[in-house]
Amino acid sequence: xxxxxxxxxxxxxxxxxxxxxxxxxxxxxxxxxxxxxxxxxxxxxxxxxxxxxxxxxxxxxxxxxxxxxxxxxxxxxxxxxxxxxxxxxxxxxxxxxxxxxxxxxxxxxxxxxxxxxxxxxxxxxxxxxxxxxxxxxxxxxxxxxxxxxxxxxxxxxxxxxxxxxxxxxxxxxxxxxxxxxxxxxxxxxxxxxxxxxxxxxxxxxxxxxxxxxxxxxxxxxxxxxxxxxxxxxxxxxxxxxxxxxxxxxxxxxxxxxxxxxxxxxxxxxxxxxxxxxxxxxxxxxxxxxxxxxxxxxxxxxxxxxxxxxxxxxxxxxxxxxxxxxxxxxxxxxxxxxxxxxxxxxxxxxxxxxxxxxxxxxxxxxxxxxxxxxxxxxxxxxxx
Ligand SMILES: NC(=O)c1ccc[n+]([C@@H]2O[C@H](COP(=O)([O-])OP(=O)(O)OC[C@H]3O[C@@H](n4cnc5c(N)ncnc54)[C@H](O)[C@@H]3O)[C@@H](O)[C@H]2O)c1
Numbered sequence: 451x452x453x454x455x456x457x458x459x460x461x462x463x464x465x466x467x468x469x470x471x472x473x474x475x476x477x478x479x480x481x482x483x484x485x486x487x488x489x490x491x492x493x494x495x496x497x498x499x500x501x502x503x504x505x506x507x508x509x510x511x512x513x514x515x516x517x518x519x520x521x522x523x524x525x526x527x528x529x530x531x532x533x534x535x536x537x538x539x540x541x542x543x544x545x546x547x548x549x550x551x552x553x554x555x556x557x558x559x560x561x562x563x564x565x566x567x568x569x570x571x572x573x574x575x576x577x578x579x580x581x582x583x584x585x586x587x588x589x590x591x592x593x594x595x596x597x598x599x600x601x602x603x604x605x606x607x608x609x610x611x612x613x614x615x616x617x618x619x620x621x622x623x624x625x626x627x628x629x630x631x632x633x634x635x636x637x638x639x640x641x642x643x644x645x646x647x648x649x650x651x652x653x654x655x656x657x658x659x660x661x662x663x664x665x666x667x668x669x670x671x672x673x674x675x676x677x678x679x680x681x682x683x684x685x686x687x688x689x690x691x692x693x694x695x696x697x698x699x700x701x702x703x704x705x706x707x708x709x710x711x712x713x714x715x716x717x718x719x720x721x722x723x724x725x726x727x728x729x730x731x732x733x734x735x736x737x738x739x740x741x742x743x744x745x746x747x748x749x750x751x752x753x754x755x756x757x758x759x760x761x762x763x764x765x766x767x768x769x770x771x772x773x774x775x776x777x778x779x780x781x782x783x784x785x786x787x788x789x790x791x792x793x794x795x796x797x798x799x800x801x802x803x804x805x806x807x808x809x810x811x812x813x814x815x816x817x818x819x820x821x822x823x824x825x826x827x828x829x830x831x832x833x
Contacts, residue, residue, distance in 0.1 A: 547562065630790065647710050
């Protein structure tokens with residue numbers, strides 16, 4: 451495999467009437483002046499875990515002058531990680547050359563003309579964040595999904611930590627669930643935050659908008675979700691203690707727990723104990739659809755719900771995380787779309803004035819990672 455392959459980073463076909471241009475195409479396909487000379491006051495970022503989310507975040511972050519990704523850490527082999535940056539079964543080949551440099555026993559990941567320290571440290575508290583003056587760690591291993599575990603990065607000298615999964619422990623004053631568009635103001639006081647999950651972000655915007663009007667009395671989310679690394683390719687023990695996650699991912703509809711609704715309710719307290727959900731993992735590698743059924747607080751119509759969501763998606767508050775579509779999409783159409791959620795307006799239903807159903811498409815990898823990027827960009831500047 452050549453380390454200098456420079457082929458366009460493929461994205462899925464864009465829906466014709468999403469309200470905004472799919473910025474992913476420009477973000478990922480241009481070589482631009484990314485990363486090579488970050489602005490002087492750029493936030494120094496490290497990524498822990500260079501998996502599906504870590505690699506996608508790295509590619510997006512390298513395009514932003516406001517961010518200087520100085521280090522990545524993964525227990526995987528360096529050349530293997532570089533290879534996985536170059537070739538992607540969902541998004542195609544990456545536009546930039548990627549390679550590994552080894553100098554005096556130190557490995558560097560070279561992406562285009564940007565070089566990052568490449569580490570292989572299993573224990574976050576042992577990471578050299580203090581020496582590298584890391585402002586923000588994006589914790590994307592899938593192993594450290596509590597605030598308590600994430601704090602090890604602070605011990606190691608990082609200024610802040612952002613988790614890429616809902617925290618399994620409770621929010622506190624300095625550890626908060628922060629969802630873009632909903633409660634970004636909470637970023638100021640917290641030193642460790644979670645951006646929730648992809649499914650959290652598929653629901654958070656619409657739930658906040660509909661909570662405001664017509665009001666949501668109670669709701670249930672059912673996401674039809676692409677498979678992820680927590681599942682198994684063939685029937686196996688494991689799957690993190692969930693027997694069903696150990697069943698062949700490409701051959702089954704696999705019911706699974708999701709912390710998404712709980713995480714939404716942490717950011718929107720009015721929904722606490724009134725919103726829950728489940729996932730059905732299905733045999734697609736990415737591309738998911740959340741169905742949210744809710745009881746409205748007053749009589750409403752599908753037209754009202756759609757009008758509210760369509761209008762909200764054009765506002766500064768929501769437009770970077772929420773899209774809408776009138777197109778008859780299927781899940782592969784959503785691949786590469788840079789939104790936490792894209793409401794499929796054709797599927798909205800209201801029964802007898804108050805039993806409502808809405809459907810939100812999302813690229814569980816790239817859509818989520820765009821909200822993660824927004825989260826990191828919204829953090830108070832360290833300088
Ligand atoms: N895949 C998705 O659709 C998705 C969407 C949103 C959030 N998330 C969340 O993001 C996190 C990562 O998910 P993913 O799908 O990218 O997983 P992944 O398995 O693709 O990536 C995890 C990476 O972390 C590395 N790793 C494991 N243990 C490590 C350690 N101790 N130190 C350093 N590196 C280590 C692995 O080698 C791997 O490269 C999870 O918490 C997941 O729930 C995933």
